[in-house]
Each structure stands twice: as C-alpha cells, then as structure tokens.
Amino acid sequence: MKHAYFASLLKRYLHDDCTQGEAWTVDQWYEARDMPRPAPATPAEQAATKARVWQQIQARTRPRPAAWRTPQFRWAAAALLALGLGLGGRVLSPRRLALAPAVATIAPPTVRIRAAGGWLTCTNPTAQTAPLTLNDGSTVLLQPHSRLHYPQRFDGAERVVTLQGEAFFQVFHNPSRPFRVLTDKIETVVLGTSFTVRAFPGQPDAAVMVRTGRVRVRPRPNSHGLATRPGPGLVLRPNQQVVYSPQLRELRPELIDEPTLLQTQPLTFDERPVAEVLATLQTSYGVPIRYDGATLATCTVSLGFVPAQSLFDKLDLLCQTLGASYERADETIIFRSRGCQTE
Template sequence: MDDRIYQLICLELSGEASEVDSKELGDWLAQSEQNRSVYQAMSQYWISTPEVYTSKKQTYSKLKKRIDASNQVGDLKTEENSIKSIGTRRLTFWMKAAAIFVVALGLGWTAYVSLNTGNSGPGIEMVVKQNPTGQKSTIFLSDGSKVVLNADSKVSYKKDFSSKERVIKLEGEAFFEVAKDSLRPFRVVTGEVTTIALGTSFNIDAFPERDNIEISLATGKVEVKSSGKSNKNMEPLYLEPGERASYTLSTQDITKQKFDLEQVLAWKDGIIYFKNANQKMIIEKLERWYGVQIEVVNDAQKTIDISTKFENASLSNVLKSLGYTLGFEYNINDKKVNIEYLN
C-alpha cells in the first residue's frame, strides 16, 4: 500500500474523510477481498484505542513506518513473539495495527480470524446479558460498541460478530453507542422491528408488555425496518437526530415524530422522569426501577397526570414526594410496597 491508502484509512476511521476521500477509499476496497480484510483488521484495533483519537490525522505516517519495518522477512518472527509477550497490556494504536497487518498479510487472513476469535463455523458462542428489575448495566461489545442495558431487559449476540454484519437482539430497553464500521452494519432486532446503523447512538424501548416499540435517535442516522406481514412492501424509515420511530404491534403501523431527548435518555443517567404519567405508568416504572412489587389498597378517585423527575433518589424519597403531591401514604416491607390514598 502507498502513503495515500494509509492516509485514507485513517481519515475514514477518524470521521475526517471528505466525500472525495471516501469515494477513493471505496474504490480501493472494491478492488479485492484482501483490501477489505486489511481495512476491517485496522478498524477493529482503531476503535479499541480511544487514547489516540486526538491525533489520528497524523497517525498514518507512524503506522506506515511500523508496518513497512515489520514486513521485513527477518522481523516477522520477532514481531509475533513481541505480540505474544505483551499479553493483556494495552498497546498504542500503531503497534496494534502493525501487529494485525503482519498476521493478516504475512500469515494469511484466515489464520488471523481463527487465532483471534478462537471460533469458526458451527458452534459459535452466544452471549446473553440479562438484568433483573432494579438493576442496570453497561456492556462493551467486541467491536468497540457500548450498550447501556436497562432494568428488566435482555440482549443476546454472538461473542464475535461476523465479517459481514453485527447483530444483537433486544428485549426491553437499551441505549446503544455504535462503533463506526462502514463494512459491517450494526443491526438491533426487537421482534418485528430491525434498526440498522453504521456508527451512531440511539435508544430502543421495547418492553414486552407495551404495544409500542420506540427507536429514538440521539446522534448519526439509522434505518428502521418492519418485518410485520402487512409491512412487506413498506419502505424503510430513516431517522435524523431528535426523531423517533414508533411501531405499534397491534396495527403494525410505524410513524415518525420528534421526541424529548432528556425524557427518553434520563433513565441511563439515573434519573426517573415522569411526563403526563398516570398511576399505571408510575407504578410500572417504580417496580422496574427499584425491583419491588407495589399494591394499591384503594385506587385513586381522581385522574392522575403528573410530570416530575427524581435524580439518584431512594424509593422512600420518591414515594414521600409523590405521596405528598397525590395524597397517599405508603409502607415499604422489603420488596413489597403498599400505597393507600387518603380520603
């Protein structure tokens, strides 16, 4: 590869490539499978080393020197031994890229895939992450993407994504920060709805007891497709930041509208956000958030419509505030809560 290819790859991965740069790189990628494999390898290590993000534009020159030096026949074994001896320590980006190029070009891409995934063909290992009520978690995927998984939610995916796409299944709610990889679309499957992204961040709310699946885009761009029987010929829906796709399961209709970013993403920052919430919505959220069961001794005789938020608050403090506003008393006994409205 010449200097220009190194430069194009680094500019593309850093998000600094112009339209002309991207087209030139695309033409090079289309020339051979080997070119695409090299780009893919470099992309994997690029996204795993955020400490060099501030200097990516200048990285390609250092990278080229390292790879050119490592491609000397006498240096190949030395590089392999060096890689093994490093163990689990983090390498700088250019060392990682050099290592992967040596293996990919000197030993063959197939050998590299087998060596690094420990898996090929049948028997691919699946990963399932599930949170009970009252618990949230953050999951880091093998491609550098991050998933913030809400309580009472589950994701499942292959331990090592394929060379063509990245697929993850979701039940419940999660916020995704997708690592950029123009060769492998990132697909989130939630029942009849598939959300496709290349590098962006978005929230999906797909709790099974609800009739709606909602995809809310924070940054970038996504494509939303429905596999419902009545939607076979429906055109995909494309979202821009600040837009949300809402798919109704009972009617198989999908619509697009604006949404309140603070309201939708508050949960991942430890904020309970109620907007025009009725009693059912309040109880459902508190049960999931705190991992409790709430029983209402006597239903409210008035219509409840409340908008408020609580940041990193205890259940007792939330109930105390809501009780004062809505006129009820409460009793917490381990994981059970009784609410009784005052006359």
C-alpha cells in the first residue's frame, strides 16, 4: 500500500472519519496478524507504539486469523496497513449519472390520459414521475414533460408503444409477443426486461439504458435520411447504454453511469488474490473488467466493500489500496497496476 495513502487513511481512521469499508480494511489487517493490544493515551505513547508495531511488522511474513478487536487498538491496526502491496498509479474518478429509479411514485392528479380509437395517450406535464400499468402487466414510469401513446389492449403479434420524452419500462416477459418502444429516432425491442428510453423532441440525441435483461436498439427507418430497412441494430446487456445521434448515425455501447448490482454475494476478502476480487466485481455487476493477469499474479488484498458503495466506489478503494488505476472504455473497465511488492 502506498505510504501517502496509508498516512491519510491512518489519520482519518484515528479520528473516526473514514468509510465503513476503509475501517473494515484497517481492522482486518490487524485481525489477520493477531498483533498485541496497545492502548496509547498520550502522543508520546502513540509514537512509541507506532515504532514498536513497525518493528513487529517487519518480523512477520505470514498472517494468521484472529478474533475481532475493539476500536481502542486502532494504532496497531492502522500501522499494519504498511503491509499492503502495489506500486504507483493514480485513481481515475468516473463521471456519475443515474439510471431511472426502480420505485414508482404516486401519479399526480394533473397527468392527462386521452382515449381515441382503442389507444391511450398519457401526457405528464408535471414535475413528478407518473406510474402506468399497461394491459399486459408491464409497468412504466413516465418522466416529467413526457408522453406515451399505447393501446388499451395488446391484441397483435407485437406490443408497440410510442414515446416522446423519457420513461423507465419494466416489461412483462412474453417471448411470443416482442415489446417495441418507438421514438422519432430509434426503436427498442425487448422480450422481458427493465430499461430506460430517453428521446425528447427537439433534442439531437436519443439514449437507451438497460437495468436487467437484454434489448435491441436500432435507428428508426425513413428518418433522418436512413434507409428503409435498418440494420440489425445493437444488443445491450445489463448496465449498458447507447446514445444515438442522427448526425453521426452510430450506435456504440458503453457503461451506464451508475451500474446496478445484479448478483448479491459476499464482498469481503481476507488476503485474497486481486484477480479474484476483480472477477467477483465483474460477476456481481455484469461489467467486463480487463487486467494483466501476469502483473497481478502475486497481488493479494484484504478489503471489505459496503453494499451501499457503487461499483466505482469499490474500484476506487481497491485502487487506493494497491496504488493502481482504472478507466472506462466503452462498455468495459480497464484495470491497471504495476505489480505488487511488500514495502
């Protein structure tokens, strides 16, 4: 672990000003090595304890598990952070944007629904999200200043709705009757999933963000000079999004700005290979993470991730511990490290 990060974390730990994950990391280093139980009271005693623990650290090569200790022994625990592995590198901070909420709000009374010819048009001129339930059991969260045109009853081979604005869809699974969302720029085809479509009139771009399942996105035919028959489109998977610009006529997948946890599994690691930590995060979020396996072959780490932490918060903590870095590249994450050594 880098000494600069150790000094910063030590200071915050001793002042109870670190996250649960960072505190767990400090305590876990202490527990794994079963160090003595100093309880310094004065600055002089603290300095002496710190020096003594450093000497003990240098004499130890193999950790062994022990029971949890109380917070009064934090000086010894924090000093053990010096056994961390890794070399230099900076942590890259990804941008943060949110996917549409999964919990419906109460529909405001001013939402307007107009019926004509077996079709309904719901307009939401308010500043609140409006929940709708379609005939097939699918649900929609219609965002402010948006409009959805849909049939009172889905009778055909396909379920088709038309959107102006933004909405979050949770589609009832029915493989024999695909669900299609049409906008002026793109169409989105699904069998059973949850996703957001954003396509406001007058805005140059349209976007689709997938929470669960898979969707196929392609440009609308006969719009903006496109051919009558569009191509096969692009398949999006969980935690992916695509932004389509008619000017560029390009569909490129990328990560959504706040990936959702897809699989719940233990996210605490005690002297585990870094490659195992990355593989667990990749499985938990369905996000490909690329790294150099040979470089990380000797890297181990003790970490505890808090469920409320985002994927990028978890990666930030891992990078700070190792002195590594990462970056987003389309729909993948590239993790970089110069290797590990005991400092």
